[in-house]
Amino acid sequence: MFDRLYPFRGLEWRRYFHQYTTPRDWKRGARDIPFGLGAKTLYVDGTNGNDHNDGLSWKTAFKTIQHAIDEADSWTNIFIKDGTYSEALSIPSGKSSLSLIGESWKGVIISAEDTALDVISDSNSFMNLYLKAIGEHYACLATGGRNIFKNCFFETSGSSTHAFALSGDDNLVSHSETSDSVAFGVHLFGCRNEFAHCRLFGSNTVLRIEEDSDDGLFHDCSFFNASAYAVYAGGGSNNLFYHNNFINNTNAIYDNGYNKFLENFYDDHSNIDNGFGIATSPYSFTGGSDPRPVVCRNGWLALSWADADLVAAIKAVTDNLPDNGSLNDLAAIRAVTDNLPDNGSLNDLAAIRAVTDNLPDNGSLNDLASILANQKKYWHWHALHSDDYHVIAGTWSVVDYSGQHLGCVLSNYSAAALNDEISVPFFAPSTSALTLNIRCVTNSVSGIITVYVDGQSQGTLDLYSASEQYNVIKTISITPARAGINILRLRVTDHNASSSDYWCLISEMWLS
The missing domain is CATH 2.160.20.10 (Single-stranded right-handed beta-helix, Pectin lyase-like)
Incomplete structure (x- = not known):
């Protein structure tokens, strides 16, 4: 039993x-x-x-x-x-x-x-x-x-x-x-x-x-x-x-x-x-x-900083790779990319050091100090890797847009788009003024956005145009609140008298 x-x-x-x-x-x-x-x-x-x-x-x-x-x-x-x-x-x-x-x-x-x-x-x-x-x-x-x-x-x-x-x-x-x-x-x-x-x-x-x-x-x-x-x-x-x-x-x-x-x-x-x-x-x-x-x-490793010196430095590495691009099966390069956060800010400098310390002594990337001086110097956001934005108000989503670079935009298509708002973190090396560049689509239904940094208004950008225009780059001067991480907010606050709606269609943002 x-x-x-x-x-x-x-x-x-x-x-x-x-x-x-x-x-x-x-x-x-x-x-x-x-x-x-x-x-x-x-x-x-x-x-x-x-x-x-x-x-x-x-x-x-x-x-x-x-x-x-x-x-x-x-x-x-x-x-x-x-x-x-x-x-x-x-x-x-x-x-x-x-x-x-x-x-x-x-x-x-x-x-x-x-x-x-x-x-x-x-x-x-x-x-x-x-x-x-x-x-x-x-x-x-x-x-x-x-x-x-x-x-x-x-x-x-x-x-x-x-x-x-x-x-x-x-x-x-x-x-x-x-x-x-x-x-x-x-x-x-x-x-x-x-x-x-x-x-x-x-x-x-x-x-x-x-x-x-x-x-x-x-x-x-x-x-x-x-x-x-x-x-x-x-x-x-x-x-x-x-x-x-x-x-x-x-x-x-x-x-x-x-x-x-x-x-x-x-x-x-x-x-x-x-x-x-x-x-x-x-x-x-x-x-x-x-x-x-x-x-x-x-070369996309350098795009997050949008820095010509870093582009040249990475080019110096890649030009000295064997013809098949292996560099120990690209393990060193992967060590960098695998440790990048989605926004490409490279918080962990150990990854860059791991690459440079293991490079053959052939003159490429000898000036590590210049690389470190440029790390995090610039910031770049795009809609393909758009997980690092937060919706404060409205309905925002990434949609296909074949005429635009990247083939897509982050958009607030909705019936009531006024006061729609998103926030995005960005890194600034100091509190000196920077230029915010926004690649967008302008058309007859686009609105006016107000740009804020840590709650302080930096001005407005009008996204209206009589006919639809692709890859328009709008610029505005912004002042970071601190050296380090700041919060960028984009709020749809108005529209041009000729516009019929409040839409916002953006595919990239970067600082210069």
Whole structure:
């Protein structure tokens, strides 16, 4: 009777609980996990494992990854020892939310004379996998959605096949690479996919975007070595490319005219600096242009300060990078960007020091003092990264505006827009007067805004014009209340006698 009441006593209970939970779950407490439905953890060791084992520890690890996938339930974590696994993996639609985690970067090599990884299901994550296809096969084909690929490497020996094909929606690919030996890098069919901090190669074409591949986001990536096009966007719409490097490509971009490119670096552009890190002329390509190309590799790092000296300093670093831009796989540069707050103010100077202290002594960035003197000297806000504003009154949101730089504006579209107000923090190095620059759209329904710094009125700006005008820069002199963080407030207080409403449409603000 006692055994019937407590069927999982002793070792049998422990085995069951270990199979369906992890030590972290034990720490939280079993009461937080539906009994028998916790996360399962399996282990794979290609050298010492055996598929007849239970896979529940490194000592009893499986030998093959596919066997672990077959044995896994949804929400299972699969840890994989470094080694070469000659198998073609498939995650069927009946299994979701699996995590395949390799031991180290490029240490887990999955090699197959077929597609090395075929992801049919949704909501899986893959980390530290080197996916290698032999012959005319994808290294990875992902038809499922909401999957995450991080620190993955894609390679195929096929001369006419892409290394990575992504036809599902809402996937994230970050800190990953295609091999510099592939002819074609990424083939994109799905919608709302994001590529971030990736290094993508293709001796013919790096990225090809097909019809109906819409609303994707590509940022902080580098596109290398294309003899045809780095990005061939023959299909798709509203895909946004910003803060990317285009290096050593015969043609950077072919676009169908429906995608957006902004603040990227192109090594074949004239790149004459306007004093704020932006080239004096747009970068034109087949089907469109980038209206605000940066003048040096990773040059957007300097835009938050809008300081010509810092632009030159970062250019000195990037000009001395190896041709593939690695600088220890850009770890130093990433150390800076990963520590930047959303407003780009770089509160932690340790990040800059970590870069400069590890640079080779080749004369670049020797004058660290000048960098430190310029840190936080200027401030820059834009609608693409608009989390750092606070709505005081009214309804404000970021909306698409194709004629405007950045392709969007922060707007107070509403029925009663009078007295709508937002606040934004900004940094000032002293209490000396500065010029506030506001890039906006002016039209016949725009209002007049009053600018306040820490509650003190600095004056008004009239955003009215008889016809709609894009990328108008309005300026006003402001006096910070203190050296340090101040609060900027914009309030719609009136409208021109000729205006019919009180709208405010702004895409950027900066100090000079």
